[in-house]
Amino acid sequence: MTFSHGPAMKNRFMLAPLTNEQSHADGxxxxxxxxxxxxxxxxxxGLTMTCASHVQRVGQAFTGQLGCYxxxxxxxxxxxxxxxxxxxxxxxxxxxxxxxRANAELIGTQPVSPCPDPDAGSREMSTEEVEQLIVDFIAAxxxxxxxxxxxxxxxxxxxxxxxxxxxxxxxxxxxxFGGSLENRSRALFEIISGIRSQCRPDFNLSVRFxxxxxxxxxxxxxxxxxxxxQSGDVDFIDLSMWDVFKEAVDEEFAGRPLLEVFTELDxxxxxxxxxxxxxxxxxxxxxxxxxxxxxxxGRAAVTNHDFPLLMEAxxxxxxxxxxxxxxxxxxxxxxxxxITYMSNWQGFVEG
Numbered sequence: 001m002t003f004s005h006g007p008a009m010k011n012r013f014m015l016a017p018l019t020n021e022q023s024h025a026d027g028x029x030x031x032x033x034x035x036x037x038x039x040x041x042x043x044x045x046g047l048t049m050t051c052a053s054h055v056q057r058v059g060q061a062f063t064g065q066l067g068c069y070x071x072x073x074x075x076x077x078x079x080x081x082x083x084x085x086x087x088x089x090x091x092x093x094x095x096x097x098x099x100x101r102a103n104a105e106l107i108g109t110q111p112v113s114p115c116p117d118p119d120a121g122s123r124e125m126s127t128e129e130v131e132q133l134i135v136d137f138i139a140a141x142x143x144x145x146x147x148x149x150x151x152x153x154x155x156x157x158x159x160x161x162x163x164x165x166x167x168x169x170x171x172x173x174x175x176x177f178g179g180s181l182e183n184r185s186r187a188l189f190e191i192i193s194g195i196r197s198q199c200r201p202d203f204n205l206s207v208r209f210x211x212x213x214x215x216x217x218x219x220x221x222x223x224x225x226x227x228x229x230q231s232g233d234v235d236f237i238d239l240s241m242w243d244v245f246k247e248a249v250d251e252e253f254a255g256r257p258l259l260e261v262f263t264e265l266d267x268x269x270x271x272x273x274x275x276x277x278x279x280x281x282x283x284x285x286x287x288x289x290x291x292x293x294x295x296x297x298g299r300a301a302v303t304n305h306d307f308p309l310l311m312e313a314x315x316x317x318x319x320x321x322x323x324x325x326x327x328x329x330x331x332x333x334x335x336x337x338x339i340t341y342m343s344n345w346q347g348f349v350e351g
Contacts, residue, residue, distance in 0.1 A: 001046065001271070001293065001294060003235040003236065003269075004232065004235055004269050004270075005151070005201065005202050005203055005204055005235050006090075006150050006151055006203060006204040006235070007090060007150060007202075007204075009046035009047050009090055009294070010046045010088055010089075011044070011045075011046040012046065012288065012293065012294040012295060013044065013045045013046050013047070013284075013294070013295060013297065013307070013308040014045065014046065014047040014048075014049060014273055014294050014295065014296045014297070015037075015040045015041075015045045015047065015048045015049050015297065015301050016049065016275050016296035016297055016298040016301065017049045017050060017051055017052055017094040017153065017155070017208070018051055018301075018302070019051050019052065019341070020033065020036060020051055020064070020334075020335075020338045020341065021062055021063050021065070021337050021338060021341045022036060022064050022335050022337055022338050023064050023065060023067075023076075024064070025063075025064070026067070026072070027053075027054070027057075027060070027065065027066060027067020027068075027069065027070070027072075027073055028067065028073055028075075028076045029066060029073070029075075029076025029077065029079065029080055030064075030335075032335035032338070033051075033064075033066060033080075034076075034079065034080055034083060035333045036333050036334060036335070036338065037083070037084060038080075038084055038086070038087065039305045039332070039333045040089075040301055040305050041083070041084045041085075041086070041088075041089035042087045042306075043301075043304075043305035043307065044306055044307070044308030044312070045089055045297075045301070045307075045308055046089060046090065046294075046308070047089060047090040047092055048084045048089045048090065048091060048092070049092045049093070049094055049153060049296075050066055050080070050092070050093045050094055051065065051066055051094065052065070052094050052095075052096035052155050052160070053065070053066045053067060053093050053094060053095060053096055053140070054067055054068065054069060054096050054097060054098065055068055055069050055095050055096065055133075055137050055139070055140040056069050056097055056133070056136050057069055057070075057107060058107045058109060058111070058112065059096065059097030059098045059107075059161065060098060060102060060103060060106050061096070061098030061101050061103055061160070062103070062106075063103075063106065064337060066093075068093060068095060068140040068144060069136065069140060071143065073143070074143065074146065074147055077093070077143070077144065077147035077149070078146075078147040078148055080147075081093075081144075081147050081148035081149045082148055085148070085150070090204065091149045091150050092149060092150060092151050092152060092153055092204065093147075093149050093152050093153075094152070094153040094154075094155050094208070095137055095140050095141065095144075095152050095153065095155060096155040096160055097133065097137075097155075097160060097161040097162070098111065098160055098161065099112065099113045099114075099122070099159070099160050099161030099163075099164045100112075100113035100117045100120040100121075100122035100159070100161075100164060101120070101159060101160060102122075104121060111123075112124075112125045112129060112161075113125065113161065113164050113170075114130070114161070114165050114167075114170065114171045114173055114178060115170055115171060115172060115173060115178070117170075127175045127177065130165075130177045130187060133161065133187065134187055134190050134191050134194065135194075137154065137191045137194075137195075138191060138194035138195055138198055140152070141194075141195045141199055141203075141205075142195075142198055142199060145199045145203055150204050151203050151205055151206065152195070152203075152205060152206075153206040153207065153208055153238060154188065154191060154192070154205075154206070154207045154208065155208050156188055156207055156208060156209055156210075157208045157209050157214070157240045158214060158240065159210075159214040162187065162191075163210060163214055163216065164215075165177060165178075165184055165185075165187050165188070166181075166184050166185060166188070166216060166220065166221075166224065167184070167214070167215035167216065168181065168184065168215070168217055168220060169215050170215050171184050181223060181224070184220075185224050185227070188207070188224070188228075189227075189231075192205065192207075192228070192231070192233050192234060193233070196233050204235045205233065206234060206235055206236045206237065206238055206273070207228055207234055207237055207238065208237075208238040208239075208240055209221050209224070209225065209237065209238070209239055209240070210240055211240075211241060211258060211261070212248065212250055212258065213242070213249075217250065218250035218252065218253055218258075219250070219252055219253075222261065222262070222265065225262060225265065225267075226265055226266075226267075228270070229265070229266075229267035229268055229270040230266070230267075230268055230270075232268065232269070232270075236270060236271035236272065236273050236293070237270060237271075237272055237273070238273040238274075238275065238296060239259075239262060239272065239273065239274050240275050240276065241258060241259070241274055241275060241276035242277070243276045243277040244274045244275070244276045244283070244287050244290075244292070245257065245259070245277065245287075246258055248261060257290075259274065259287075259290055259291065259292070260290070260291075263291030263292070264291075271293040271294060272291070272293045272294070273292065273293065273294045273295065273296050274287055274292040274294075274296065275295070275296035275297075275298060278295050278296075278297055278300060279300050279318060279319045280300075280317065280318035280319065281311045281314070281315045281316050281317045282316065282318075284297075284311065285315065299348070300319035302329070302332065302334070302342065303319045303320040303322075303324050303328075303329075303332065304319050304320060304332070305332050305333065307319065322348055323347055323348055323349055323351075324348065324349060324350060325349075325350045325351075326339050326349060326350065326351065329342065329349065
């Protein structure tokens with residue numbers, strides 16, 4: 001699996017970026033998070049992606065979130081990148097800002113977002129704050145490069161700040177970052193351009209989108225998807241679909257498989273990764289047959305760290321049946337805090 005920038009993947013399996021609440025309160029890497037991620041690299045994933053890593057302290061959304069906003073994080077990030085790459089897996093860190101979903105208690109101040117949201121308790125960012133956000137995303141990518149990562153992914157999905165900026169219903173700003181789709185996507189494209197100009201030529205860059213939900217109009221995401229793909233600056237686009245095989249819910253695309261809406265687009269050399277309900281070898285093969293270039297595994301990677309190796313040996317393999325015992329998850333190198341987090345997923349953890 002080759003990309004326009006950076007090294008090739010040894011297969012088409014990617015560890016999806018998964019919240020795990022395992023790192024230290026200051027955002028520095030913990031031994032638990034290191035073991036969880038490097039064990040997936042050891043298990044055969046061609047690309048191992050970190051959890052969402054916040055680029056500003058005020059962007060933290062989760063307890064125990066891995067940080068990428070300070071040089072204080074460099075020692076741990078350097079250790080993590082080396083540990084992943086030791087197993088022949090690409091090391092990618094996902095860059096993130098929680099926006100209105102940032103945790104006020106953790107950040108010690110009011111969350112910020114493109115527009116105020118009284119329900120979330122967030123205030124509107126000034127133009128200067130949006131400009132600083134762009135600078136800080138780029139600085140985090142430079143920091144990741146310095147730490148030895150092969151690349152970064154921009155988290156523009158799941159109603160976090162880049163997704164909020166793209167949201168045509170929510171983002172009604174009147175400056176150059178709001179209103180029209182061109183304005184709403186401006187920050188994203190300025191970040192992409194900045195990373196390409198400030199990081200080395202062989203640095204892998206990707207973007208994660210929500211193709212629907214979270215206030216996203218599918219038509220808007222189609223247009224931005226095409227612009228990103230045709231720019232030649234991005235190596236792959238990661239669609240968080242919740243179910244790779246679902247039909248589109250947007251009326252404009254009703255009755256059509258959501259994946260087809262994107263696979264029929266001309267994306268040039270930009271690869272397509274998909275995530276959602278990929279629980280077996282048959283699911284993986286079906287997604288690839290339908291036009292995806294790579295698969296991002298979440299639940300199956302939690303239950304089976306070596307899913308790629310298992311599928312290589314048996315194409316009909318499936319992830320462990322749910323619920324999974326706490327002992328099994330501990331053997332899969334989930335820490336007690338991560339197991340507790342997973343117990344919030346209905347029917348996932350036994351007991």
